[in-house]
Amino acid sequence: MAQATHLGPQSSSESELFESTLNVLDILPARTPPETQPEPFASDRWNLCSIDTWPAYSPHVVVNWASISNAEWRLSAKEVSLLLLQPQLAIDLRLSHARRKPYPPWALPYQRISYWRRWLNYLTDTGHLSLKTVAQSTCDGFLSTITPKSRHIAIRALRDFADYASVLTYGGYADGFRPWGNASASSASGQTGLGDANSKTPVIPDSVFSPLLAACLHIVDELGPTAHALMVQRDLLRTSPSMRGGRRLNFDTRLDEYLSSLRKESVPLPLSPNAFGRTHAINLAVVALNIGMKDPQALLRPDRWTKLLDAADELGLAENGIRVEGAGVSQSLKAVAALLQLVSTACHIVVASLSGLRHSELAAIERSAWRKEILHGGITRYRLHSKLIKGEPPGGKREVWTVIEPVVTALKMAEMVSPSQHPIRLTEFADRYKQLVAWVNDEGSSKGLARIRTDWVLIPRQFRRTLARELAWRPNGIIAGKIHLKHVSVATTEGYAGRRGESANAFLAEIDAERRLVHEAETRKVIAAIEAGESIAGLGSKALVAAVRALPDATNEGAQVRNREDALIALIKAKSDVLHLTPLVHCWFIDPERARCLRGVADKSKPLVGSCQPGRCVQATVHAEHVPVWLSGIEALRATIKDRRVPSGERLRANAKVDEMMRVVKPLLEEE
Numbered sequence: 001m002a003q004a005t006h007l008g009p010q011s012s013s014e015s016e017l018f019e020s021t022l023n024v025l026d027i028l029p030a031r032t033p034p035e036t037q038p039e040p041f042a043s044d045r046w047n048l049c050s051i052d053t054w055p056a057y058s059p060h061v062v063v064n065w066a067s068i069s070n071a072e073w074r075l076s077a078k079e080v081s082l083l084l085l086q087p088q089l090a091i092d093l094r095l096s097h098a099r100r101k102p103y104p105p106w107a108l109p110y111q112r113i114s115y116w117r118r119w120l121n122y123l124t125d126t127g128h129l130s131l132k133t134v135a136q137s138t139c140d141g142f143l144s145t146i147t148p149k150s151r152h153i154a155i156r157a158l159r160d161f162a163d164y165a166s167v168l169t170y171g172g173y174a175d176g177f178r179p180w181g182n183a184s185a186s187s188a189s190g191q192t193g194l195g196d197a198n199s200k201t202p203v204i205p206d207s208v209f210s211p212l213l214a215a216c217l218h219i220v221d222e223l224g225p226t227a228h229a230l231m232v233q234r235d236l237l238r239t240s241p242s243m244r245g246g247r248r249l250n251f252d253t254r255l256d257e258y259l260s261s262l263r264k265e266s267v268p269l270p271l272s273p274n275a276f277g278r279t280h281a282i283n284l285a286v287v288a289l290n291i292g293m294k295d296p297q298a299l300l301r302p303d304r305w306t307k308l309l310d311a312a313d314e315l316g317l318a319e320n321g322i323r324v325e326g327a328g329v330s331q332s333l334k335a336v337a338a339l340l341q342l343v344s345t346a347c348h349i350v351v352a353s354l355s356g357l358r359h360s361e362l363a364a365i366e367r368s369a370w371r372k373e374i375l376h377g378g379i380t381r382y383r384l385h386s387k388l389i390k391g392e393p394p395g396g397k398r399e400v401w402t403v404i405e406p407v408v409t410a411l412k413m414a415e416m417v418s419p420s421q422h423p424i425r426l427t428e429f430a431d432r433y434k435q436l437v438a439w440v441n442d443e444g445s446s447k448g449l450a451r452i453r454t455d456w457v458l459i460p461r462q463f464r465r466t467l468a469r470e471l472a473w474r475p476n477g478i479i480a481g482k483i484h485l486k487h488v489s490v491a492t493t494e495g496y497a498g499r500r501g502e503s504a505n506a507f508l509a510e511i512d513a514e515r516r517l518v519h520e521a522e523t524r525k526v527i528a529a530i531e532a533g534e535s536i537a538g539l540g541s542k543a544l545v546a547a548v549r550a551l552p553d554a555t556n557e558g559a560q561v562r563n564r565e566d567a568l569i570a571l572i573k574a575k576s577d578v579l580h581l582t583p584l585v586h587c588w589f590i591d592p593e594r595a596r597c598l599r600g601v602a603d604k605s606k607p608l609v610g611s612c613q614p615g616r617c618v619q620a621t622v623h624a625e626h627v628p629v630w631l632s633g634i635e636a637l638r639a640t641i642k643d644r645r646v647p648s649g650e651r652l653r654a655n656a657k658v659d660e661m662m663r664v665v666k667p668l669l670e671e672e
Helices: 071-085 087-092 108-125 136-143 148-163 185-189 206-238 251-264 284-291 296-300 302-315 333-355 359-363 405-417 429-441 443-447 462-473 485-495 503-531 541-549 558-578 624-642 648-671
Strands: 045-047 062-064 322-324 329-331 370-374 380-388 397-403 579-581 586-588
Touching: 062 108, 071 087, 071 108, 071 148, 108 136, 108 148, 136 148, 148 185, 206 333, 206 405, 206 429, 206 443, 251 284, 251 302, 284 296, 296 302, 333 359, 333 397, 333 405, 333 429, 333 462, 359 380, 370 405, 380 405, 429 443, 462 503, 503 541, 503 558, 503 579, 541 558, 558 579, 624 648
Parallel strands: none
Antiparallel strands: 045 062, 322 329, 370 380, 380 397, 579 586
16 A cells, blocks of 8 residues: 655645655555556546446546646645545544545545535635635535535535644644534534434325336336337448448449338338438438448439439428338437437336335346246246445445346346446436436327326435335335235345345335334324224224223323323334234234134234134224225125126125125224
């Protein structure tokens, strides 16, 4: 490791800490290939792209130090950056406030250098000639120019010139001054939600998530194959023998065949945005591409141009070009590129919505990263291989997730429409998302797709949080119609059995936390309904009603109110801990021995909700939200009874079942 050396400044651009010829790549706690060109400390452009542990989600950059106008402060920023990247240097210099873990090189341009540039240039513009003249009011003025959600990052960047001041060649702020003192960056910025996992990342609302996922699934399944066919045809035309300088083709024959195929399918000739003074704005470049001609100007030969004019008069002109024979598909080069981008964006959103992977882990997925496994009993599972990035050393580590088939379908399609080694990686997500929404709300409406709200700011990390909430709160909710959400839950839970702290395990913990919240919320709702006099049904209703009525009365006396609140909290916790939500009933799994679904079952650790007998179990209650499901089942049984093809014995059993179900829900129907 290269060591810092105290040389004494010989000019305004030399450092006391680092030699001007020092290769900064030697300082980094990351590997670079042996043949990599050195990056001198004195250079105002550092190319860090050769680092082989650079994560896939972060674009490679060249650090431009020249954007800091003051030469002395530019040198200070360089010195701080190396002390951040290699903290052992700061430890050796006994800096108490210095960072103790290596700062990721890929985070440096966005979370440090960009803010240093804005801060130092702000000081220049406001007349400061030295960092020692900076006061808290100066920092407050600068912070007001920063977007509120990024202010905590800016505060950390500003503090670097205080934490490393004692060793910087040109010094830092005045002795003892540190912007915002020792307050945390989040509290100093006024962003109270930072650090709170439950409020930091919002859940995508149903009005956005449901139509978005439905549209993306449609795009992957329906438009994906068309986009791939157009891409193949485009690439085939671009690599035709004549385009590569190979053998000469009979272009007159190929032109005749091309125009004949257009006439056969009544397809207009490709339109050019510029007529170039000609009578018809025929896109010669696209015509040449379709017949494999290298030089479009050769189509202006009189006999060929006459053929094109006749076809244009007969068929007209339109924006098209790349054609898939026999499929009736014709698109311009621009339209093909837009369609491929649309499909690629949809693939990313499907995988992000249904896998539970973080944004960084999605970007790290490489081609052919999934595996299909057939388990005992013929059960199919899909394993997805990627890298765990968060909390890991540079380069991350290999991790395996369990996903469902629609995720694999989207991954396959992403590989078909993208040549990238990381086909699901998506840069400029905000712009790509806006383009997808615009397509859905315009062209997608003709295909029966629901509109997507345009006022919701969607960011990639919201997908993971939303999936966790869907699995916990809405097991029969908005995406169950297209995706078997129970399958997602089973596959996800089965596959996410990693060690504590790993991505998969952390996602499972997030699902469990959301599930506890929904159980508590549902228990509160049930208790409030009972206290309001609403009816509940089922054999477990008497015990539940008795427990609620046993709560102390709320009076104006403080002690009574506190006693009731304490008792209510205790009851909510006791009931929510044993609650299992199903479409038919609420199962209060207090005593496994009394559960009808577990009779004759050895493992009594949890109820078998698929074998629930609601009308015969003393731990089941039926509520108003369950009534539509019960009535639907009753109507289905009555249809069976009326069917003369059904044996008489079966009709008798169905009739008895109807009577039993009606007895259960009768109290709720009478209330209505």
